[in-house]
Amino acid sequence: MEAVHEHDHSHDHPSGIMRWVKTTNHKDIGTMYLWFSFAMFMVGGVMALILRAELFQPGLQVVEPEFFNQMTTLHGLIMVFGAIMPAFVGFANWQIPMMIGAPDMAFPRLNNWSFWLLPPAATLLVLSMFVPGGAAGVGWTMYAPLTVQQGMGMDLLIFAVHILGMSSILGSINIITTILNMRAPGMTMMKMPLFVWTWLITAYLLVAAMPVLAGAVTMTLTDRHFGTNFFNAAGGGDPVLFQHIFWFFGHPEVYIIAIPAFGVVSQVIPAFSRKPLFGYASMVYATASIAILSFLVWAHHMYTVGMPVEAQLYYMFATMLIAVPTGVKVFNWVATMWRGSLTFETPMLFALGFLFLFTIGGFTGLVLSLTPVDVQLHDTYYVVAHFHYVMVAGALFSAFAGVYFWLPKWIGKMYDETLGKWHFWLSIIFFNVTFFVQHFLGLAGMPRRIPDYSLQFTDFNMISSIGAFGFGLSQLLFLYILIKAIRSGEKAPEKPWEGADTLEWTHLPTPAPYHSFETPPTVK
Amino acid sequence: MSSVASGKGVQFTIVSRRNNSSSQHGRLLVFGSLGLFTLLVAAGFALAGAWPVLPFAGMECVALYLAYRWLQRHDGDYESISIEGDCVVVETRDGGKVQRHELSRYWAQVVVDESVGRRRRVFLRAHGREVEFGRLLCDDAKVGLAKRLRARLSG
Missing domain, CATH: 1.20.5 (Single alpha-helices involved in coiled-coils or other helix-helix interfaces)
Structure with missing residues (x-):
């Protein structure tokens, strides 16, 4: 201990591996989420390429059908739970405290635990490939009664889902508490940046939906090992009940992924349009409406189970209703750009890519909401194309936009703009090469989740596979851009984006200090 | 977290509270x-x-x-330091638990723990007793408070 004297120790923090294991700093944890997510994106991506290699031409060339099913399952689960969701939690960790003027998350140790639950869960998922019988080959939807017939890999998958769910719930409670209780003086709810609003709503969805998933997989486990018959028709159970339970979780899950993406885009578009977001209040209400509606439409995934026509009509109209608040958002983004002083740096390009392609995904969703159409297209490649437009072009492009947008604030260095633009153009071209043709395959009747197909589908499958490999390789460029920026990027100016006006840009230096806003700013 | 200074009834008082944005x-x-x-x-x-x-x-x-x-x-957590006559009084409320420490003004010393890699901690020490204060403040504010308190104690 010493006498009183002044030094700036704000950059003192532990170093080495234990810094990352024990850290409670929201920025460190955000960084870990983002790198974990990228690693999982690569693993899930390799699995996707195995699928596309097999589908390059008809017949079985590369893998056995059982392994193909396992890859389908793990690709879906890893991308949803291991890549996209953690990516946006990474953004939340980095950005929410800085955007609301808080020093950290409300429960920093809980935040550390939320992250460190993920690696064991991911390990269980990946290790399940190496146990007797291999990984579960049931699809990410884990439909019964197929789940009852699987090997030990299914049990590992169930435990992994439990752990991932626990991580999500703890993280969500932390985010809700942080946003509610740690806003800087003057930062009223309706002054919060839209990214913060979207995460508040997402956290609500997670808290509401996750126990349902946990219950569903637990019933699957007890059906497999403890003699219950929740879903096993042979024992008096109801396999359709599983679908109801799964999709009650599964449809909000789509918005759990999409809504933070809306938030990122709502920060990026105004910044590069040099205008405030058009219709802020309507954006907040539209996001909340989407979240509420997401709990009311789950059975549109199940039109073909034989539900009464009245139920089909209800789900059809309720699903179509979601297009209204989604349309409000899309038109507001467009109106934000209208007569703006636009520039097209990489974050804006990815945001625009999101806007175009997510809108296409929304439209095909509208097509699928029509019961008579969906009965024809159910479980075809049209559905695969639809949800990849929403998940990849929607969520992933938005995540790329967010990384390029906030990277200077995070590391204090600029990325290579030329390479960033190359990354965007390669991604958007190969993405469309991969997935646009899958609409045609679906309309022609090609079923999803099959390793072999009729000769008539060959050409479009070849195109799709070429696109997939191009898309996958383009993401290595993203890794290179990141490493180059971190190691030798030019020093970022204090405010690299002229139109960015949230607290992290206006009140904090670049890069953001390790501890920020220990004394809250006053927001006017 | 905020700090407020006042001099009503006592020679010197500083109160710091958590920043709670929800009711x-x-x-x-x-x-x-x-x-x-x-x-x-x-x-x-x-x-x-x-x-x-x-x-x-x-x-x-x-x-x-x-x-x-x-x-x-933790809604009502606070920490106050006041100089009342011959005493320095440190009162803290942490999770509903209120603690009050009185130290002799003339013997009290302000010390700052600046162990590298850790958050700063400030203490009042007198007659073998040590009371931490400023837990609701950031590092810079802790040092600022320590300086002000030192000046008051020696004044």
Whole structure:
């Protein structure tokens, strides 16, 4: 201990591996989420390429059908739970405290635990490939009664889902508490940046939906090992009940992924349009409406189970209703750009890519909401194309936009703009090469989740596979851009984006200090 | 966290409080509605035969309650340092527990722990007793407070 004297120790923090294991700093944890997510994106991506290699031409060339099913399952689960969701939690960790003027998350140790639950869960998922019988080959939807017939890999998958769910719930409670209780003086709810609003709503969805998933997989486990018959028709159970339970979780899950993406885009578009977001209040209400509606439409995934026509009509109209608040958002983004002083740096390009392609995904969703159409297209490649437009072009492009947008604030260095633009153009071209043709395959009747197909589908499958490999390789460029920026990027100016006006840009230096806003700013 | 200085009735007082942006009513509404919705959903599935959703919803409600309870307990946390006659009084409220320490003004020393890699800590020390203060403040504010207090003690 010493006498009183002044030094700036704000950059003192532990170093080495234990810094990352024990850290409670929201920025460190955000960084870990983002790198974990990228690693999982690569693993899930390799699995996707195995699928596309097999589908390059008809017949079985590369893998056995059982392994193909396992890859389908793990690709879906890893991308949803291991890549996209953690990516946006990474953004939340980095950005929410800085955007609301808080020093950290409300429960920093809980935040550390939320992250460190993920690696064991991911390990269980990946290790399940190496146990007797291999990984579960049931699809990410884990439909019964197929789940009852699987090997030990299914049990590992169930435990992994439990752990991932626990991580999500703890993280969500932390985010809700942080946003509610740690806003800087003057930062009223309706002054919060839209990214913060979207995460508040997402956290609500997670808290509401996750126990349902946990219950569903637990019933699957007890059906497999403890003699219950929740879903096993042979024992008096109801396999359709599983679908109801799964999709009650599964449809909000789509918005759990999409809504933070809306938030990122709502920060990026105004910044590069040099205008405030058009219709802020309507954006907040539209996001909340989407979240509420997401709990009311789950059975549109199940039109073909034989539900009464009245139920089909209800789900059809309720699903179509979601297009209204989604349309409000899309038109507001467009109106934000209208007569703006636009520039097209990489974050804006990815945001625009999101806007175009997510809108296409929304439209095909509208097509699928029509019961008579969906009965024809159910479980075809049209559905695969639809949800990849929403998940990849929607969520992933938005995540790329967010990384390029906030990277200077995070590391204090600029990325290579030329390479960033190359990354965007390669991604958007190969993405469309991969997935646009899958609409045609679906309309022609090609079923999803099959390793072999009729000769008539060959050409479009070849195109799709070429696109997939191009898309996958383009993401290595993203890794290179990141490493180059971190190691030798030019020093970022204090405010690299002229139109960015949230607290992290206006009140904090670049890069953001390790501890920020220990004394809250006053927001006017 | 905020600090307020006043001199009413005593020679010197500084009070620091947590920055709470939500009201008790708001918290109850948010956490209560979330828990209620979760339980309603779980009850619906239980009625359809999928009762194992209920325990998970219950566990989640416990987690929500703990978060709510933590916020409530720490809502009124404060720390005050005042100089009253010959005494320096440090009063803290942490999670509902109020502690009051009185030290002799003439023997009290202000010390700062600046161990590298750790947050700064400031203490008042007298007659072998040591009382930490400034826990609700950031590092720079702690040092600032320590300097002001030192000046007052020696003045």
